[in-house]
Amino acid sequence: MIEIQKLFGTVGLFILTAVAEILGCYFPYLILKEGKSAWLWLPTILSLSVFVWLLTLHPTASGRIYASYGGIYIFTALLWLRYVDKVQLTVWDFIGGLIVLVGALVIILQPQSFIR
Numbered sequence: 001m002i003e004i005q006k007l008f009g010t011v012g013l014f015i016l017t018a019v020a021e022i023l024g025c026y027f028p029y030l031i032l033k034e035g036k037s038a039w040l041w042l043p044t045i046l047s048l049s050v051f052v053w054l055l056t057l058h059p060t061a062s063g064r065i066y067a068s069y070g071g072i073y074i075f076t077a078l079l080w081l082r083y084v085d086k087v088q089l090t091v092w093d094f095i096g097g098l099i100v101l102v103g104a105l106v107i108i109l110q111p112q113s114f115i116r
Helices: 004-034 038-055 062-083 091-109
Strands: none
Touching (some): 004 062, 038 062
């Protein structure tokens, strides 16, 4: 039987990882596209370092981590689009987000998976 607490812990860790990666890409975007302070390179380095470290916390093969993380990342990026960029999500965004989230959960929940 799947332990719900472990499932939420795994998905939560992926969401934290996605936020760290998104921030690591968002800061340079602000610097290069919007002319913000070059001091934002410091949190960029920190965010991307945290991102890499968080990926190492999953107890499975790296390829499986990257594959399942990709779905969680897309889902998190859509939340970023809605709540940070303040862009209304379309039906296509919802459908695509649901598809990749289900795909990630299939990988995460397989018998030799992250949470067993």
